[in-house]
Amino acid sequence: MAVVAAALRRCDGLWLMYKRPEGKQHGGLWEFPGGKVEQHENPRSALIREIDEELGLVIDEATLAPSGFAESAVTSAAPQIVISLYTASRWTGSPVCHEGGEYGWFTPREIEMLEKPPLDVVLAHQLFAELQN
Numbered sequence: 001m002a003v004v005a006a007a008l009r010r011c012d013g014l015w016l017m018y019k020r021p022e023g024k025q026h027g028g029l030w031e032f033p034g035g036k037v038e039q040h041e042n043p044r045s046a047l048i049r050e051i052d053e054e055l056g057l058v059i060d061e062a063t064l065a066p067s068g069f070a071e072s073a074v075t076s077a078a079p080q081i082v083i084s085l086y087t088a089s090r091w092t093g094s095p096v097c098h099e100g101g102e103y104g105w106f107t108p109r110e111i112e113m114l115e116k117p118p119l120d121v122v123l124a125h126q127l128f129a130e131l132q133n
């Protein structure tokens with residue numbers, strides 16, 4: 001299953017993380033916001049839809065920059081998840097959690113400490129290691 005996620009960077013250098021609503025898979029954990037790519041969509045249009053639905057932010061496709069990739073193990077128990085991460089530093093609007101959950105703005109060091117779903121741990125490592133180089 002293809003999943004897309006956004007690393008939203010504010011001009012003061014803080015990054016947005018989304019806390020998934022309790023009761024959902026990975027409820028209460030902090031992730032890079034995003035969701036599943038539907039059949040008729042490409043990854044960027046899916047991400048723009050998800051960020052609008054989840055947080056009410058409007059992002060221009062052209063400003064998204066690919067910045068990470070993670071995949072779950074292949075097993076017979078569940079479909080494999082493949083997540084593509086895109087960075088954005090421009091959008092329109094202020095975040096509002098339309099689907100429950102909450103959001104916060106964090107430094108990379110704070111994000112390392114947040115409790116995250118397994119693939120978001122990988123994405124955070126990749127993103128912040130790349131930025132330090």
Ligand SMILES: Nc1nc2c([nH]c(=O)n2[C@H]2C[C@H](O)[C@@H](COP(=O)(O)OP(=O)(O)OP(=O)(O)O)O2)c(=O)[nH]1
Pocket residue numbers: 003005024025031032034035036072081083117118119120
């Ligand atoms: N971000 C993230 N998602 C993961 C991980 N592992 C894993 O199975 N997923 C799954 C959970 C969801 O099925 C999907 C992310 O899509 P989503 O955010 O739209 O999920 P959701 O439960 O809100 O969607 P829905 O079924 O309610 O439509 O990826 C992980 O480590 N990080």
